[in-house]
Amino acid sequence: MNKPIQMENGITPGTCPDSPCPFPGLASGVLEMRVKEGSKIRNLMGFAMARIGGGLRQVVFTGSGRAVTKTITCAEIMKRKVGSLHQLTKLQYKVVKEVWESTEGGTSEMTVHRTVPSISILLSKDPLDPQEPGYQPPETLCALWEEKEGVESASQTACKRPLGPLPYSSFTHCKRVCLGEGVSVLPPQ
Amino acid sequence: MTEPRNPGMSSVPQTAPVHTDSTSQAVEMDPVEYTLRKRLPRKLPKRRNDVYVNMKTDFRAQLARCQKLLEGGGHREICVHGLGLAINRAINIALQLQASSQGALQLAANTSTVELVDDLEPEDPDEAGEPMTRTRNNSAIHIKVFYPDPQ
Numbered sequence: 129m130n131k132p133i134q135m136e137n138g139i140t141p142g143t144c145p146d147s148p149c150p151f152p153g154l155a156s157g158v159l160e161m162r163v164k165e166g167s168k169i170r171n172l173m174g175f176a177m178a179r180i181g182g183g184l185r186q187v188v189f190t191g192s193g194r195a196v197t198k199t200i201t202c203a204e205i206m207k208r209k210v211g212s213l214h215q216l217t218k219l220q221y222k223v224v225k226e227v228w229e230s231t232e233g234g235t236s237e238m239t240v241h242r243t244v245p246s247i248s249i250l251l252s253k254d255p256l257d258p259q260e261p262g263y264q265p266p267e268t269l270c271a272l273w274e275e276k277e278g279v280e281s282a283s284q285t286a287c288k289r290p291l292g293p294l295p296y297s298s299f300t301h302c303k304r305v306c307l308g309e310g311v312s313v314l315p316p317q
Numbered sequence: 318m319t320e321p322r323n324p325g326m327s328s329v330p331q332t333a334p335v336h337t338d339s340t341s342q343a344v345e346m347d348p349v350e351y352t353l354r355k356r357l358p359r360k361l362p363k364r365r366n367d368v369y370v371n372m373k374t375d376f377r378a379q380l381a382r383c384q385k386l387l388e389g390g391g392h393r394e395i396c397v398h399g400l401g402l403a404i405n406r407a408i409n410i411a412l413q414l415q416a417s418s419q420g421a422l423q424l425a426a427n428t429s430t431v432e433l434v435d436d437l438e439p440e441d442p443d444e445a446g447e448p449m450t451r452t453r454n455n456s457a458i459h460i461k462v463f464y465p466d467p468q
Contacts, residue, residue: 197404200456204430217426219408219460221416245408249428261425261461 150218150248151188158250159184163191163199172202180210185253192222192246203249207266214256215249215264222246350440351449358400358431366395370407380410387414387422387462394463400431401455411460425461430454 159179161172176187187206191199207213221243228238250256256263363369368383386395399407408426415422437449 194405196408197401197456200404200428200458204428204454204456208430215428217428219412219424219426221412245405245412247408247426261423262427263425264427 150220151216151250154186154188154250157184158186158188160188160190161202163189163195163202165193165195165198167195167198169198169202169205173205176202176206177209180206180253187251188248189251190246190248192224193244196245196247199247199249203251206251210251210253212266213251213253214266215251216256216260217262217264218248218250219262220246220248351437352440354436354438356434356436358433364396366390366392368395368397368410370397370399370403370410372403372406376406376409379406380413383410383414383462384417387418394461397460397462398457399460400457404456404458407458407460411462414462421464422462423465425463427459427461429457429459431457 159176161176163172176189180187189199189203189206203215207215222245224242224244226240226242228240230236258265366386368379368386370379383395383397386392397407397411399405411424411426415424431454432452433455435451435453437451439448
């Protein structure tokens, strides 16, 4: 909406550093991947996969605004590649401070505080609290598809997933969904 | 960064990088020309308290629908689903609902991957091109918006 104005006026977005960590009580050694709009998924994943392959227990992916989709994609790729990861997803508004400068060489500046939706996804090799809203047990996806084949299995009641039965879940022939978000779309040669 | 240098790109200068479809590029590179048809996502379960957010309907209308379900509809919880670009909007709706409830509502988000199918149909039937399908994945979010049970 304000994109054209951004172009004209030169904008310096900055984040208010005081947005609280959505995961209280997290160990300090956790890798936080801050996904930006222009981040390349292969760069992010190359780094994060190397770290988690090197014995790291927990990774947090965070992103806001237009990077939210990419953040989820990263987490989904990692879940699929690593396997057996517990997930905790948190949503919150993030306050972004924008400084607008006039392009006419004036010194006038205007500071605007905007709220953008942001997402934080904690992936952990160690178990997390299943009662926490936004918790997803490992292999939910695959288990889910299997489960929907016939019986509403006990796994849902057992782990008390807050979301209840997921949508898309009654597909009967959807198991391949677990296979690879990064599937390349190369042209046929 | 703001100005596209590549003249070939100038027709789509403002698209978010995520969504500059790799598919369309791939089609351009094909030796045979294809028409790309995106099939609709697989049909989804729909309970009365499921809301599937899209990018076509007006945002306020979708927000109002959720509010109506929670307040007038007597539902203790609703599920807001978003796929791909609509993830942002789904999150926005959920956060708006939460903010306007003065903290009475809680959110529980789950993410998943949805497999989508594209059809590739050869433009020119005389050429050797075969109709093809190609699958790709897209991310989705499912947000439960609910009044927590009094403990």
